[in-house]
Amino acid sequence: MAEFKIRTATMKDLDSVKDIEATCFPAAEAATREALEERLSVYTKGFFVGEIEGKVIGFVNGGSTDDTEIKDEFFETMDLHSDDGKNLVIFGLDVHPDYQHKGYARRLMNHFIEFGKQENKESVILTCKDHLIGYYESFGYKSLGVSDSVHGGAKWYDMVLTLKNK
Template identity: 55%
Template sequence: MPEVTIRRVQLNDVDRVTEIEAICFPITEAATRQSFEDRITVFPEYFLVAEVEGLVIGFINGCVTNSSVIYDELFYSTEHHIPDGKNVAIFGLDVIPGYRRIGIAARLMKHFIQLAKHTGRKSVILTCKEQLVHYYKSFGYVNNGVSKSTHGGAEWFDMTLVL
């Protein structure tokens, strides 16, 4: 496996992060450059990137909320970020195709979970498509069933990891 560094995002990563998001998600689901810029500005502590030889090859990002599930407005406005909230919501876990299936996404997730624990959060929440439910269960997440979120017109499942 290549030498991978996990670090906090920086504003100058915004173009690369946007590019990776466009590779990893359909246009109806992908966050925009402006959305990433806002997230990096408002909650950079919950935005980690993975890089190899100085090139960002993946990331995980989210905000803090008191909600026990992700609702669509969280994706679109940083106004829903509650700095002293009890839960961390994950918006996306992205790794470019050439670096998949070698443990980078898992490392990002484990770092994110440790960060949530270290900052005193009660749980980590996310939504995923049905084919990824098993993957997230491997980290200890529980499937809470079909989500009310209709982000991007897709069917999502609510997942919760109690810390």
């Protein structure tokens, strides 16, 4: 089995990341190339790719904020990002369908959680669809119920993982 490596993304990864995003999400929900480029340039240290034999097969990316819920604007612009925010926000955890159900998303998520601990963040927040609540709960996330988010016209649920006591 080929080795799976996680590393900080670079601008050279942008096309691969955009293609994976477009494969994993409906057009209304998928981040645009411009949004991904902004995320990568504004918060490079919070953007990780997973690769096998030099090929990017998945990624996880986010931002930092003092907010406790993800506002829809955050999916389109990094204007709400604050490097010293107490919480990490996950915008997306994507693995190309050819590589799904092999544990790669779990490894990317665990890497992001460890990153949050190293950055001394209080929590990691994300939104997900109802069928993924149990998956995120397996990492220790707690569901906060239906989100105010209407991103892409979908119904989302707010999730939070506490990293340290406040």
